[in-house]
Amino acid sequence: GQQVMQIPQYQHVQEGEDFTTYCNSSTTLSNIQWYKQRPGGHPVFLIQLVKSGEVKKQKRLTFQFGEAKKNSSLHITATQTTDVGTYFCAGFTGTASKLTFGTGTRLQVTL
Amino acid sequence: DGGITQSPKYLFRKEGQNVTLSCEQNLNHDAMYWYRQDPGQGLRLIYYSQIVNDFQKGDIAEGYSVSREKKESFPLTVTSAQKNPTAFYLCASSPLRPGGEDEQFFGPGTRLTVL
Numbered sequence: 001g002q003q004v005m006q007i008p009q010y011q012h013v014q015e016g017e018d019f020t021t022y023c024n025s026s027t028t029l030s031n032i033q034w035y036k037q038r039p040g041g042h043p044v045f046l047i048q049l050v051k052s053g054e055v056k057k058q059k060r061l062t063f064q065f066g067e068a069k070k071n072s073s074l075h076i077t078a079t080q081t082t083d084v085g086t087y088f089c090a091g092f093t094g095t096a097s098k099l100t101f102g103t104g105t106r107l108q109v110t111l
Numbered sequence: 112d113g114g115i116t117q118s119p120k121y122l123f124r125k126e127g128q129n130v131t132l133s134c135e136q137n138l139n140h141d142a143m144y145w146y147r148q149d150p151g152q153g154l155r156l157i158y159y160s161q162i163v164n165d166f167q168k169g170d171i172a173e174g175y176s177v178s179r180e181k182k183e184s185f186p187l188t189v190t191s192a193q194k195n196p197t198a199f200y201l202c203a204s205s206p207l208r209p210g211g212e213d214e215q216f217f218g219p220g221t222r223l224t225v226l
Contacts, residue, residue: 001170033214042201043154045214088153098144098169099215101154 002027004102012108021105023072023089030092032072038085079109115218122223132187132221134202141207143185148199196225
């Protein structure tokens with residue numbers, strides 16, 4: 001079945017440093033979504049990427065969808081303590097009508 | 112205020128008992144989903160439904176059952192056949208726009224502990 005892996009599993013940065021998480025799928029995706037889950041909370045949708053090579057920005061967050069539509073990345077510039085949480089990618093394949101979530105990257109930011 | 116509600120937030124049950132988790136949405140979404148999350152893990156799909164009176168098994172449906180008698184409601188029953196039921200259960204819904212691929216909105220979750 002489809003598998004979606006994320007690396008790293010965990011990253012600890014100091015406030016102001018940059019952070020990147022990478023998402024890799026075993027199959028080609030029709031689109032990819034990113035979610036953020038704060039500690040003790042529930043996942044919240046951040047963005048969806050659909051086109052090959054697409055890049056989208058939300059303030060300090062930059063999302064990228066690979067040319068082959070099998071990988072994606074999320075980059076945070078100058079992290080803040082409010083960025084703490086677990087970031088999940090989730091992908092749709094063309095035939096399935098369900099999302100497959102990645103394993104998640106937990107980000108810890110300290111002052 | 113539109114959203115998804117799950118109740119209760121914390122639930123304790125004895126081993127061998129069935130338990131039903133509630134999920135209600137007033138977003139008028141067609142699709143609803145149940146996920147299980149274990150500590151430090153991602154989300155695994157248990158069941159999903161795209162229309163009333165119809166639902167599909169996800170990746171880990173064994174030991175669980177669902178019903179979708181109303182558009183707004185998608186309760187999940189954790190049966191005694193589920194070997195390791197202690198987990199955080201998340202319900203989600205999505206509007207199923209044309210193309211069938213759009214964002215999911217999650218409820219606050221129910222943390223189930225089986226003693």
